[in-house]
Amino acid sequence: MKQEIQVSIHPLAQFAAQLQWSDVPAPVQDRAVDLWVDWFGSVLAGCKARPVASIARFAMSQGPASGPSEVIAQGASSSPMMAALANAAASHFAEQDDVHNGSVFHPAAVVFPPALAVAQAIGASGAELMAACVAGYEVGIRVGEFLGRSHYKVFHTTATAGTLAAAAAVGRLLQLTPAQMQHAFGSAGTQSAGLWEFLRTAADSKQLHTAHAAAAGLMAAYLARDGFTGAQDIFTGAQGMAAGMSSDANPARLTDGLPNGGVGRWATAETSFKWHASCRHTHPAADALQQVMREHGLKPADIAQVTCHVHQGAIDVLGPVVSPTTVHQSKFSMGTVLALAAHFGHAGLTEFDAQFLAPDTVALREKVRMELDAEVDAAYPQRWIGKVTVQTTDGRRLHGRVDEPKGDPGNTLSREEITAKALRLAAYGGAVGTAQATSAVASLWQVAQWPRVGDLLAAGA
Amino acid sequence: MKQEIQVSIHPLAQFAAQLQWSDVPAPVQDRAVDLWVDWFGSVLAGCKARPVASIARFAMSQGPASGPSEVIAQGASSSPMMAALANAAASHFAEQDDVHNGSVFHPAAVVFPPALAVAQAIGASGAELMAACVAGYEVGIRVGEFLGRSHYKVFHTTATAGTLAAAAAVGRLLQLTPAQMQHAFGSAGTQSAGLWEFLRTAADSKQLHTAHAAAAGLMAAYLARDGFTGAQDIFTGAQGMAAGMSSDANPARLTDGLPNGGVGRWATAETSFKWHASCRHTHPAADALQQVMREHGLKPADIAQVTCHVHQGAIDVLGPVVSPTTVHQSKFSMGTVLALAAHFGHAGLTEFDAQFLAPDTVALREKVRMELDAEVDAAYPQRWIGKVTVQTTDGRRLHGRVDEPKGDPGNTLSREEITAKALRLAAYGGAVGTAQATSAVASLWQVAQWPRVGDLLAAGA
Known part of the structure; x- marks a missing residue:
């Protein structure tokens, strides 16, 4: 019954495991930093909202009372998983976070929170953090495109593809080998979940979806580093994600233009900023x-x-x-x-x-x-x-x-506009004062030069 | 755009929120205690296995270093979520845990670990714990039957229905109102996940599935207690579980014979013990x-x-x-x-x-x-x-x-056989000595009389 199984590494796992910040072309690096600063405003806009506060309270009750990872603007810290849970819940609340049109996927909310939490825990540099986040964007967007329109009709792609995006970003920070990254994808995909049904009664699930994706993807990556194995073809296998959750999945989208030696399609740079807070x-x-x-x-x-x-x-x-x-x-x-x-x-x-x-x-x-x-x-x-x-x-x-x-790639925001938007969102959220938000945002623009990722807000926020 | 939505409470949520131990007929109570003791052997058989140890290490790294909930036979304790994660991973490893034939669902692995962890944390009595576990069995089995054969072809029902079972058990312990229980079901169902694809390469996902179900269901229940809302019809809604993950779902199964005033179909008592460790x-x-x-x-x-x-x-x-x-x-x-x-x-x-x-x-x-x-x-x-x-x-x-x-209900195990099986499994796992296992099992039989649920193994295990 037991057979030796020949396994090949999926190019997407290979890519995510090996991406270096220096591989990313300068304009894409710049756009990634733009997205990072833009995300921070969304966290500050959402962090005090009722459903977000519920998730943060739960996270703090289940994690250690203090830890290496910042629970942003809650004046708290905890383990990476618990910080990721709380920060991801906050990221998507105001619905001002970024969006990739083709995949109908909101990458920032599920990529930056787990990556930041792990980067703080392991003492990664800013460039390592940002490379990991680009890996998360590239993976998540392609998985979202792969799962297609039929998936989106029932499933919240930010939640489902988001689990893979989080695993890719955290896996890159943990320096998974390509084989380990493939196991992390398997463990992430088998936890991938999130249904639109909550919309019918305007329930709070959107915050749970980003929180769950961030935490489940993070767990998948940590387990893979520890030798825990996952499905080898979680995307297109006969009992994998497409089989269970899509009727029009397109495997070609998983590797569409996957960059090689820096050349290719950088999906990260296709991501749109939301400028107005309206439909x-x-x-x-x-x-x-x-x-x-x-x-x-x-x-x-x-x-x-x-x-x-x-x-x-x-x-x-x-x-x-x-x-x-x-x-x-x-x-x-x-x-x-x-x-x-x-x-x-x-x-x-x-x-x-x-x-x-x-x-x-x-x-x-x-x-x-x-x-x-x-x-x-x-x-x-x-x-x-x-x-x-x-x-x-x-x-x-x-x-x-x-x-x-x-806000779309061909009419993108200037850095002044991104800063202004982030500060407006921070003021809206009311969790931190203007001076503190201004100073934090100014520092965030320098992320790629940080020797070590520390707290985004000074202690006592 | 905003509408007032009339919401009715699903009978299954009502049932799970209101079940009392005294409502459960004596033979079903006895069977529930049988299943409880049988489960303990499975945890001890699995707790040192490599994939289980990986999940336990992860749980201990993300939770507090000590807490109210026992990480069984690891000489450790942590928060309820982290203990549930580790103990649920252990429960299904040896594949000697119980099974409900009609739903193809293994209830013990996803019900007892989160319920125990929460009972220990809140100081519940043994009867409260066991009532909550019966609620978990009744809900999980019916959800598994509801999702049907088409679901099981791609999804691991123990993982998916298991999330609901865990939420029901924990929700009952947390004394959720029927309305809160319905929110907990919504939050659990939207995290429901687990694909069979891992079987193709004999990957470790089975342990992750039970762990995830236990932790996600537990989170759903805690959030509901805090006012966090979920989908009101996560089972049969147009973008709910059946819409996303089944093509032959049968809503009538959700309430099939649901007991009322103690009278009805007790699915718990239909659960089979595994006697031989073979196909x-x-x-x-x-x-x-x-x-x-x-x-x-x-x-x-x-x-x-x-x-x-x-x-x-x-x-x-x-x-x-x-x-x-x-x-x-x-x-x-x-x-x-x-x-x-x-x-x-x-x-x-x-x-x-x-x-x-x-x-x-x-x-x-x-x-x-x-x-x-x-x-x-x-x-x-x-x-x-x-x-x-x-x-x-x-x-x-x-x-x-x-x-x-x-092991099937019509040819069930005697309590002597259950004890013997549990002790054999404990010896197989090698995590605890014979004397300690014997004494723990003897105590477990008295669970319904415990004024307060404490550690199942004496400290220092």
Whole structure:
């Protein structure tokens, strides 16, 4: 019954185990650092939220009362697993963390928390941490693409592919051999879980999903280092992830353009930042409005009417929201989003909370309408074109346009914008003061030069 | 967008949250205590095995160095989650733990470890512990039946349904309300995972599966107590467990005969003990051989030939194993199993390890053959009938028969046999001495009278 089994190492395991920071091209390194700083804002925005606090309390009750890994902005530390659990829960709460469009996967929330916790525990350098995180992004995005649309219909890809992403990042930090990395993938994939069912009653599972992915992936990597074995073909095996959780899995996506000697497709750099805190369907028009206001020096009061030329999907999702009565609803109101963007230059968490029913917001909201546009609709979903026509109070008819929403790779954020966004999120979360957040973010930009990863926030945060 | 959602409490959540030990009929209480003692032997058999030791090391590295919950026979303690992780890993290693035939689910491994760890942490009584464990069995078995055969083809039901079983047991100990129990089910189900793919290369995932189920279910219950919400219909919702992981799920099984006021179907009592340490297809014939030997006072040397009258499945699985060369293979050799049973009264772990190639074993093995039997084949798989014909050296032709293999509910083990099996497993594991194991097992039989659940092994084990 027992047979000797010839096992070959999957190129993705090989890649993740061997990636060096110096292999990563400079523009991708820079983008990875951008994503790292952007992630930090999301953690600070979420860390005091009720469901996140529940997970952090649980983590602190099950881990040691102090340890090598920072529980960010809780004034606490614990073991790597418990810190990863708490920080990952915080990362995805405000829904301002990054997103990879093709895989519909939010990498930051499941990669940075476990990697940071382990880097702090083993005294890794900043460059080692960032190489591990790039490995996590590259693996997680490809696993998400591999699992496909059928998977995403029922499973939360950030939770499922996220377990593999976390294992890859932690495994790289623990210097797993390619064979050990393959075992870690097996142990991660067999713990891969996360169902969308919670959405039906707006339950708290999203925080549990990122926490679970981070902790389970971390455990898989530690076990692999200790000689614990896992399935050798967890992706495409007859009883593996695709067999259990997908009907349109595409194995070619697992290795699509996998970089070799630095050359190839760096999926990390395809990751988008979220700029506005609203439904994605509102972003192109909001950016187009800002474009035309900048170009013509318009103030909100100059606007008599805005026509958003949109794809059908935007009308389907946003059309019913005429008069929002909750903050959540207002993020699906095209008029509210455009009004906030016009007044504040962005539609952020704070603006929604404080201003969604302010008279200025409502006044401009009432002047916004949507219209189906053939060009925009035809380009969607490959391209999210933003087009608006503005009628000014002095009778002009002006056109605004963006070809890619702000935050996507072709229209990315500047480092100043990333810093500003992170500080806004930190202020929104209220867990740390402005000075402390400012100083922490300034330091985070230097991560690749850190000889050793320490606490991101000074003690006593 | 936000709607008020009317939520009803699932009868299974209601049942699990409200079950009292005094609701459980005395014969079911007794069976539950039998299963509890039987489980303890499995933990001691597995606790020093390599994959189990890896998980225990990981647990101890991530939890506090000491805590309220016993890491059994490791001379250690930690937090409930970490103790549950380690003890659950140990429980399923020797594959001598119990099994519920209808759900193809091994309840003990995923119910007792998290329940024990939490009972120790909160100072529960033995009756509270056992009520919680019955809740775990009843829930886990029904979830396993609900998920069905299509699920089991790809997913390891002990891992997936096990997460729900663990949540139910721990949730009961934490005195969750029915509504909280439903949230705990949601949080458990969305972490439910475990793929059979590891079998292809005999990887270590089985230990990870029980560990993960225990820890994830425990976390779900603790979070629910803290107000953390989960999906309200994690079983049959459009993006729930059945939607993601089954194509033949049967919702009626979730509440099949659910006891009400003590009256109903107690699935706990349907659970089978494993008596022999071999492939289940060998058990009926091994028991029938022992029956005929007892009846006629035969010794192994009296046997000239044994014909096993079997179902086709037994021939398919066992037929190829003619001359086993490894311990694992020998557990699929009908001749070896019958030889060990004839010589030692049972085919246990120790007998396989030490005797599978002993001259006496091989000599009798060579006298055993299988033959398809119409009655046995027609009854299978509802009934596993054992039938043998023995030709004696003095020329007699004798027939042996059992209608249910030893360990199944209709042919269950006596308490003496359970004690003996547990002590054999303890000796096999080698983690504790005979005196200590004997004294611990004697105490375990009194669990329902314990005012407070303490360590199962005296300190210094």
